[in-house]
Amino acid sequence: MIELSMADGVAEIVLNAPYKLNALDGAALTELDDAYDAAAAAATAGTVRALLIRGEGRAFCAGRDIAGVDGSNDDARGYLEGKLTPLLQKMAAFPAPTFAAAQGACLGVGLGLLIATDVVYVAENAKFGSPFGNLGATLDSGGTWLFTEALGAHRTLDLIYTSELISGAEAVSAGMFSRAMPAGALLDFTRAAAARAATGPTLAFIAGKDVVAGIRGKRLGLWDAVVLENEAQVALSATADYAEGFEAFAAKRKPGFTGK
Template sequence: MAILTSKANGILTIEFDRLDRKNAITSAMYQTMADTINAAESDAEVRAILITGKPEIFTAGNDLVDFATTTAANDGVAFSDRPVIKFMKALFASTKPVVAAVNGAAIGIGTTMLMHCDLVYAADNAKFSVPFAALGLCPEFGSSMLLPANGGHARAAEKLMLGEAFSAQEAYDMGLISKLLPADQVLAHAQAQAAKLVALPAESIRQTKRLMKAGREALKAHIDVESAQFGAMLSGAEAKEAFTAFFEKRKPDFSKFA
């Protein structure tokens, strides 16, 4: 399976398990994660959720082959009804505390999803990127609001517009990471922190999370705007050029687009 799930000692672990494809995420993987997180809401045994990848990489983001195929197959289907959106909505709505352990690269949605986790622990040599503009698309799932709010407009613009990879230290400085650790300590530390959450009063943790996110109605509305724009741009000429160039293994040429 490309997504491994396990439940032990109050912790639900969701693990990317597709190392041969750099943990690139398919629609089926998104659906599995959405179903798992939604099911955890009514599971009293689950008191914390841990999301992790492999020691080599967290995730390369969307599997572009699957993404292109499913986008074509779902022509006419609202973007809001697709598995990727279902996953992010489940993560956004989760009342259980969510901990992330990040080693290696977290690309695209791999970085975006961290903005919706509660505790994020990363290797000091991890890399992050949000390359949506370079793909003829736009930021997704609140990143165009959360990244400037956390790190300031200038630094957020550099990440969101240029789409270049940035270091774990930069991610920490911008408030995306709770703590940086040596690579071989990340998962164990995240598991220990999740265990601490399990031992605390569950209702207190849920209410603390709810209160911390009390102002997110504006964020939710912003996410809807982003999703509509992202869905519209998927069929645009610039996105088609970006995806075609990727599959043809060449540099995209956006000079012909105004």
């Protein structure tokens, strides 16, 4: 159900099981992990400089595929810690800018995939929340962290207790994701953003990504964050794209970045 294509510097990964709203079982997670490995190898080689992940059909991903799962004997630890968490960590560390286009249901594992992606564009009618109380389960895949960060403890627990969902427009207003737009415009907009990033200074983008991760993960104050920025800038000053950017500025021309 996982498809990978690579063209013009962009890797596109598609969750293609619309008949089950792209829900992911353990085998699908393995396929997705393999797709990220292949795309990361191409990024390391310099042939991929951006990645886009999307879901086919009316949903991005409705979560874990629990069809046939025996709730009295479920290996939840094997699925979450053995497969899902390592995949999400791999996605977050992808060596090029990553983008997601998300429509419809974005729940559980589907939400986790978005959290692990750098830039997330959502349809205004996308759906986020924690309907898992209906299964005797709770929010996972990093969703509790994201909701608490963006919405606060009270609203997060409200969503957990009521199983109500919020829209893509509401999620963006709360600062959870990048932008919301009509569903019909979503894929073209995201593809265009990924294509632009694929022609940019890849090392500079990854440096920015690392600084953001450091600030977020370590809860840094201003001056500690400035130290991270300074170190990143000094490292970038030795790259070919840095020199090209300055030369292009002086010559009043568009830079031709190579990602090196």
